[in-house]
C-alpha cells in the first residue's frame with residue numbers, strides 16, 4: 001500500500017473513532033485544553049494565537065486546510081462570528097463537520113492540489129499540521145496565497161521530526177523554502193520547547209485514559225498515542241535534535 005493510501009485510511013478510521021469515543025473526547029479536552037479531536041499537536045494556546053489575525057467585523061471568511069471534523073473552526077467561529085470554510089480528504093470527518101454546523105459554514109471533502117476556491121475569498125487561512133501533504137509545496141502555497149484577500153493572513157502550524165524528517169536548526173523547513181522561492185515575507189515562531197512540554201502532557205494524559213480507551217476497544221489508538229509521544233521520554237536537548245515545531249504567519 002502506498003503511503004498516501006495508508007495515511008488516508010488511517011485518518012478515516014481516526015475520525016470514525018473520535019466520533020464514537022467518549023474517552024478520546026475527554027482525553028483531548030484534558031491534554032489540549034479543548035476537544036478539537038486533535039490528531040496533531042495544536043493545543044488551545046496555539047489556536048488562541050490565530051484569534052488575533054481574525055478581523056472583528058461583518059462578513060469575515062476563514063478557511064482551514066485539513067480541517068478534520070471542524071471542531072477547531074467551531075471554536076474560532078464562537079469567538080469571532082466568522083463564516084467558516086474547511087476542507088479535508090476524510091469523508092467521515094467532513095460528514096461530522098457538516099452535521100455540526102447548521103449555518104455560516106461550508107465544508108468540502110477535497111484533496112490538496114485538486115480542490116480550488118475563487119481568488120481573494122478569505123480574510124484568514126489556517127492550516128495546522130497538514131501542509132506536509134502537499135505533493136508540490138511551492139505550487140500549493142502559490143494557490144493558497146491566491147485564495148487570500150489582500151491584507152489577509154495565512155497561519156500555519158508545521159512540525160518536523162514525525163511526518164517529515166527534521167531538515168535544519170534554523171526554521172528552514174520545506175514550507176519555509178517554498179516561501180523563500182516565491183519571495184514571500186513571513187514571521188516564524190519556534191515553539192519546539194512548548195511542544196515538548198505539550199507532548200509530555202499528552203503522554204501523561206493518555207496514560208490516565210489508558211483503561212477507559214482499552215475498555216472501549218481503542219487499545220490501538222492508545223498504543224499510537226504512546227508511539228507519538230515516545231520522543232519525550234528523553235531529555236529536551238535530545239528531542240530538539242530530532243524535532244522542531246514552528247508557527248508561520250504570512251500577511252498578503
Ligand SMILES: C[S@@+](CC[C@H](N)C(=O)[O-])C[C@H]1O[C@@H](n2cnc3c(N)ncnc32)[C@H](O)[C@@H]1O
Nearest residue numbers: 011038039040066068088089111112128129133
Ligand atoms: C495531522 S492531521 C491535522 C488535523 C487538524 N488540522 C489538527 O490540527 O488536529 C492532518 C489532517 O489533514 C488531512 N489530510 C491529509 N492529507 C490530506 C490531503 N492530501 N488533502 C486534504 N486533507 C488531507 C487529514 O485527513 C487530517 O485531518
